[in-house]
Amino acid sequence: MRYQNTYVTLDTRLYHEQPPTPLERPRAGHFNTQVAQQLGWAEDDTLMARWVEILGGQYVPAEFRPLAMAYAGHQFGQWAGQLGDGRGLLMAQVIDNNEQRQDLHLKGIGLTPYSRMGDGRAVLRSTIREYLCGHALTQLDIPSSNALGFVVSDTRVRRERMEAGAALMRVADSHIRLGHVEWIASFAPDLLGEFTDYMIDTYYPECRESEIPVLAFLQAVVARTARMIADWQLIGFAHGVMNTDNLSITGSTLDFGPFGFMERFNPAWINNHSDHTGRYAYQNQPAIGHWNLNVWLPHFMRLDGVTRDALADCLAPYEATFMQHYQQGLCQKLGLPHRSESLSVAFEWLTLLEDNSLDYSNSFRALLGLLAPEDYPYEHQLLTTMTAELSPEAQQVWQDWSARYISLIESSKLAEAQATMQAHNPVYILRNSMAQRAITAAQQGQFEEVDRVFTLLANPYQVQDIATELDTLPPDPHAPQMPISCSS
Known part of the structure; x- marks a missing residue:
């Protein structure tokens, strides 16, 4: 890798240099080969052979300069004073193979001067969620941190209960925050x-x-x-x-x-x-x-x-x-040109989704099944499922809206509209239930489901054979969506 550790050259009041505190018996959780290749990590035999030790804090390459950053912040609208990296270390900065600067930040690796009341650790469930989410957003072409990989260990960490400690090597273009x-x-x-x-x-x-x-x-x-x-x-x-x-x-x-x-x-x-x-x-x-x-x-x-x-x-x-x-993005999701008439139809569509508690991702994708059912059989099935949830009154609203929508898409540009819609409406998102199934299996020492979900999210805009019905199944319309804790 091409190291360019510049943050460590700044005034020492801005950070605290320290090594990670090793996890006990770290073991491989998952490794992101795409990120490894992007960083140049994959070209270094030592880094590849010892990645579990590095992420577990047991081995620090000589080129790394681990440090914890100091920062502050407003939390829930209130001044919180000094915060900082309480359980993570900026391990190194590199120039990747795309000529972009990247920070390598190891999260869950022990106490720092900024840990406050925390223990400096992360647990497996939150580590898997962050690992999969960074990957998902990156593949959706949304600017995001990603991750090189994560490890699980025998280190025990108390949250609501005792859990397995884990660590994640986060990769981001910067870790400087507001x-x-x-x-x-x-x-x-x-x-x-x-x-x-x-x-x-x-x-x-x-x-x-x-x-x-x-x-x-x-x-x-x-x-x-x-x-x-x-x-x-x-x-x-x-x-x-x-x-x-x-x-x-x-x-x-x-x-x-x-x-x-x-x-x-x-x-x-x-x-x-x-x-x-x-x-x-x-x-x-x-x-x-x-x-x-x-x-x-x-x-x-x-x-x-x-x-x-x-x-x-x-x-x-x-x-x-x-x-x-x-x-502009909303019009692209509907395959329409960006103009006022398109926006009017788009916001009516969102109202239809809200009034009937329809699944956001599935409903947008289902419109491909409305425009070209023969070309998009999966999406046509989504459309059938979606419309079956509508009341008779909502069915009429849907019929009126869909007629207006189709009239806006000129037949000569139908193929162009379909290509745009397919490129902006994913089949797969990281649903909380999907992440939880991967976490449950991983907590039992089985990481195959993490790998399957990771592979699924690597190509979110294409229907895939490895998918199951549960991957796109929304929650019961009368059940509240699963809230998530900050605990990690």
């Missing part, structure tokens, strides 16, 4: 200029060409964040805990805790059982992204050339950027 700047503003304000220069030079070098690079940088972060959240909304992904310490400066999805993929469509869905007010409900994510950026940006007023009005100008395009990306 909370890093919040920490500097509160605890080391003299570092803000140096750290801002580092963020620009490392992640946004094109901003150096602007008259005021820091403003160009801030505008770019705002735009990337807006597009990332639009991608979440389009696929039905709910992060669950959008604190400022969980948002990356690069607009990549980071920190998978109580996340979920929408099944039966309910915009007010709360997937985090600790979110008693619904602050991080699916429908609130765009507004929370704006809120987080709004509390982040004023810290830069300490820098030359940055005024309150200039910061307002940086944030102002957020809503338009989000809406442009979301509306």
Whole structure:
């Protein structure tokens, strides 16, 4: 691998260097060969032979420079003070085979000075969920951390009960969060200029060409964040805990805790059982992204050339950027051109889904079965299942809507519409029930189901022979969707 460990060259107040605390008898859980090849890891015989030891904290290659980052944050809208890497270490930074910078971050590897009341460990169930979710979002072409692999061990970790300790090697384009700047503003304000220069030079070098690079940088972060959240909304992904310490400066999805993929469509869905007010409900994510950026940006007023009005100008395009990306994506999911008539039909479709608690992913995919049943027999079966759930009144609404929808797709462009729809509507998402089946098997020492789900999610837009009926089965319409705990 081509190492480029630059974070460790920054002021030592920003981090704490330390080795990982080894897990007891680590064993292979799953290994992501695609990521290994991307990183250049696969070209190093020692790394390949000793990956379980590395992820288990028993062996640290000489080129690694493990450190725990300090950062702060607003959690559920309240200032939480100093946080930091409480159970993870930035092990190394590399330039991958796509000429992109990547952080290798080992999660679940013991106590750090930032552990607070935690034990520095992760358990198998949360590790599998994060491993599969990063993989799923990456294959859906949504900016996200991914993972090289994970291990399970004999180390026992107490959560609600005693569980097996595990560790995950997370791979992301950056682990710098909005909370890093919040920490500097509160605890080391003299570092803000140096750290801002580092963020620009490392992640946004094109901003150096602007008259005021820091403003160009801030505008770019705002735009990337807006597009990332639009991608979440389009696929039905709910992060669950959008604190400022969980948002990356690069607009990549980071920190998978109580996340979920929408099944039966309910915009007010709360997937985090600790979110008693619904602050991080699916429908609130765009507004929370704006809120987080709004509390982040004023810290830069300490820098030359940055005024309150200039910061307002940086944030102002957020809503338009989000809406442009979301509306264009919504039209693509329906195979329609991006124009007002298409959007009218699209929002009527979402209302139909909501009013009848229909499955979000299956229903969008089923429209291929409406347009071309002979070419899409699987999707036509989804359509049959979907319409069977409708009441007589809803059946009429469906008939009226589908007629209008079909009329918008010109017959000469039907093939183009189908290709667009197939490319933007996955057959498979990581449903909570799917992840839980993989976790249950893994807790019994059987990782075949993790591998099957991983393979299924590697090609989410194509119907696959290895799939089972359970992989696309939504929950009972009268049962609440499964809430997920932050416990990990």
